[in-house]
Amino acid sequence: MSEVLIVAEQVDSHVSKPALELLTLARRLGDPAAVVFGEIDETVAKTLGEYGATRVLFAADSALADYLVAPKAEALAQIAASVEPVAILISSTPEGKEIAGRLAVKLQSGLITDATDITADGVTTQSVFAGNWTVTASVTHGVPVVTLKPNAITPELAPTEPAVAQVEVTISDVAKTARIVSSEPKQSSGRPELTEAAVVVSGGRGTGGDFAAIEELADQLGGAVGASRAAVDAGWYPYAYQIGQTGKTVSPQLYIAAGISGAIQHRAGMQTSKAIVAVNKDAEAPIFALADLGVVGDLHKVLEGVISEIKKRRM
Amino acid sequence: MKIVVLAKHVPDATGERGFASDGTVDRASSAGLLSELDEYAVEQALQIADDHDDVEVVIISVGPPAAADAIKRALQMGASAAIHISDEAIHGSDALASSLVLAEAVKKAAPDLVICGMASTDGTMGVIPAMIAERLGWPAATLGATLSVSEDRLTIRRDTDVASVTIEAPMPAIVSVTDQSGEARYPSMKGILAAKKKPVESWTLADLGIEQTAVGLDAAWSKVLQTTPRPPKEPGRLVVDQDGTGSVAVVEFLTTGKYV
Numbered sequence: 001m002s003e004v005l006i007v008a009e010q011v012d013s014h015v016s017k018p019a020l021e022l023l024t025l026a027r028r029l030g031d032p033a034a035v036v037f038g039e040i041d042e043t044v045a046k047t048l049g050e051y052g053a054t055r056v057l058f059a060a061d062s063a064l065a066d067y068l069v070a071p072k073a074e075a076l077a078q079i080a081a082s083v084e085p086v087a088i089l090i091s092s093t094p095e096g097k098e099i100a101g102r103l104a105v106k107l108q109s110g111l112i113t114d115a116t117d118i119t120a121d122g123v124t125t126q127s128v129f130a131g132n133w134t135v136t137a138s139v140t141h142g143v144p145v146v147t148l149k150p151n152a153i154t155p156e157l158a159p160t161e162p163a164v165a166q167v168e169v170t171i172s173d174v175a176k177t178a179r180i181v182s183s184e185p186k187q188s189s190g191r192p193e194l195t196e197a198a199v200v201v202s203g204g205r206g207t208g209g210d211f212a213a214i215e216e217l218a219d220q221l222g223g224a225v226g227a228s229r230a231a232v233d234a235g236w237y238p239y240a241y242q243i244g245q246t247g248k249t250v251s252p253q254l255y256i257a258a259g260i261s262g263a264i265q266h267r268a269g270m271q272t273s274k275a276i277v278a279v280n281k282d283a284e285a286p287i288f289a290l291a292d293l294g295v296v297g298d299l300h301k302v303l304e305g306v307i308s309e310i311k312k313r314r315m
Numbered sequence: 316m317k318i319v320v321l322a323k324h325v326p327d328a329t330g331e332r333g334f335a336s337d338g339t340v341d342r343a344s345s346a347g348l349l350s351e352l353d354e355y356a357v358e359q360a361l362q363i364a365d366d367h368d369d370v371e372v373v374i375i376s377v378g379p380p381a382a383a384d385a386i387k388r389a390l391q392m393g394a395s396a397a398i399h400i401s402d403e404a405i406h407g408s409d410a411l412a413s414s415l416v417l418a419e420a421v422k423k424a425a426p427d428l429v430i431c432g433m434a435s436t437d438g439t440m441g442v443i444p445a446m447i448a449e450r451l452g453w454p455a456a457t458l459g460a461t462l463s464v465s466e467d468r469l470t471i472r473r474d475t476d477v478a479s480v481t482i483e484a485p486m487p488a489i490v491s492v493t494d495q496s497g498e499a500r501y502p503s504m505k506g507i508l509a510a511k512k513k514p515v516e517s518w519t520l521a522d523l524g525i526e527q528t529a530v531g532l533d534a535a536w537s538k539v540l541q542t543t544p545r546p547p548k549e550p551g552r553l554v555v556d557q558d559g560t561g562s563v564a565v566v567e568f569l570t571t572g573k574y575v
Contacts, residue, residue, distance in 0.1 A: 011477075068456065068482060069445065094441065094458055094475075101442030102449040104411060110536030111410055113440045123540065128439075129332040134543045141536035177454035178484040181470075185478050199574060221574055229494070239460070239495050240476050245328075246352065246433065246494045254574050264328050275572060276551075277565060283555070290548060293568045297556025305562025310575050 002030040003055070005085040007076065007096065008048055010036060015047045017196060018091040020155035022148060023051040027158060028120045030086050033057060034162070035079055037064045037072055045164045052158035055165070057083075063171040069095055070175035073102035078169050080107060085143060087122060092147040100147045109142030116152035130245070130264050131271030151195050151251060186240070192224045194241060198253045199223030202243055202270070205230040206259020206280060206299050211237060213303040214258055220310050226250065226270075228260045244269035258299040262287025279303065316370045316464070318360045319426040321417060321444075322353045322389050324382035325437040332437070337532060338539035339407045340437055342379065349385035352432035354392070354499035359462050359492050360430050361393045361500065367464075371395050375420050377405060377413065383515070390510035391502030397515045398424065404520055407532025410438075414446035416530060419523040421447060421489075428469065429489040433458055444491040454484035460495040 004026040008019035026032035033055040063071040090096040104111035115124035203214040227237035245268040255273035278291035288294040364370035374389040374397040434441035448455030459471030554564040
């Protein structure tokens with residue numbers, strides 16, 4: 001059977017969840033061969049195998065980590081030349097998309113980004129214009145290069161024993177120019193990853209900068225905290241938690257928007273949530289048009305009431 | 316120093332957006348404007364011009380005649396000149412063809428630095444800066460929350476989920492900046508008046524040495540099969556909070572949905 005290349009991102013020597021999603025989708029198109037950048041340990045290969053990778057190829061050139069994406073795109077193009085895959089699937093992260101764009105130029109391939117699904121025939125589904133339209137498309141030239149949005153599907157097990165091999169890659173000087181000179185790790189919030197959480201509680205301008213109730217409700221529900229751009233621009237919450245067109249796209253089981261009016265830019269990041277609850281003091285806020293339940297009122301009062309009731313029930 | 320800012324004219328995101336019968340973005344039935352995310356790129360270029368001597372900021376925009384509006388806005392903000400690349404054959408181009416046109420335009424304009432927004436607000440792919448860099452063999456330092464330049468080098472800071480990363484690259488180079496890079500200025504009355512006298516050059520594919528058949532819908536390497544509007548959402552329940560009725564309604568919703 002023909003092979004499908006997927007790029008598997010490692011985070012702290014673990015396989016990222018989006019990589020498992022890619023493997024699950026890749027199996028529809030062929031035998032998944034996972035490419036990993038950097039040294040790997042046994043557990044990484046084993047996890048990739050559990051989700052159906054028949055081959056694990058890793059490249060360990062130091063340039064892959066020292067520079068922005070150009071070396072990774074070069075390495076991947078070289079691997080693609082030897083594997084001759086029927087498609088290449090990459091996660092729709094900022095880095096993944098740039099690798100995909102460069103790869104499409106190198107391989108003279110059609111490119112589709114931000115797909116939420118792909119069929120066995122390579123037909124992709126995308127949610128566009130802030131989630132207001134659904135587009136299906138396919139690549140018509142070259143080896144299709146497709147990036148897929150994280151968390152659009154649930155990874156499925158398909159255990160195999162992958163053949164693991166290191167591949168030699170040659171990184172050109174042209175690719176070694178945008179150099180990463182330092183990296184300051186950020187403190188973890190201890191909450192679930194925003195784009196993977198089943199529940200997201202978000203605060204906006206209406207919080208007035210006080211996120212205590214937002215955080216507490218999120219913790220009570222085992223959820224993640226998000227913020228609107230207005231709240232981030234005001235300096236009330238870090239950019240990493242921004243939901244919307246220029247931040248994260250989330251699609252949780254439950255999205256609670258507190259003090260968020262629901263500008264189109266915000267809706268772009270949360271419109272596909274399964275259930276939406278909105279609390280806003282302005283009855284005319286556009287967010288209510290999306291909400292399964294809307295509460296017109298003071299968000300601090302409403303959320304505090306909800307938190308105390310949940311706590312009472314748990315006692 | 317010569318800085319090129321790539322600016323796109325897009326349908327207004329707050330209006331109704333949709334598709335034309337050929338599957339391309341409908342640019343005719345709604346008002347267009349300079350992509351909000353490109354305003355940040357213009358702003359960063361103007362800040363460099365404010366802080367350094369002899370900086371020229373040139374806007375390059377590819378688009379139909381209506382794209383002149385986006386160019387005008389950037390000139391009103393303070394850019395020095397613009398190049399409008401317009402050619403009917405470009406209609407329907409994919410990211411590959413668009414990056415080809417832009418890469419050739421950058422080559423011809425020969426700047427020291429190209430600044431882009433993080434993505435367009437219509438296509439939202441965010442791949443064009445990387446693809447131009449790939450074609451030109453230039454460094455690309457993308458998604459900068461800050462940007463600073465010295466004589467022949469630039470530095471950006473990129474905020475990822477897990478780290479704050481500093482990236483350096485020699486120039487000429489291409490960068491993209493995020494909406495965290497600093498609020499874009501509004502055109503002043505002086506800027507609006509001055510913009511009327513600023514030079515706008517018109518380039519076609521022929522000026523860039525690109526064959527008409529290399530771009531456009533027929534040359535696209537991906538094809539839109541179907542476009543479907545999202546069905547309108549059933550109206551939900553609206554509760555006006557009075558003495559805790561709002562909290563009760565939320566708790567009920569959470570209980571019914573088994574979230575608690």
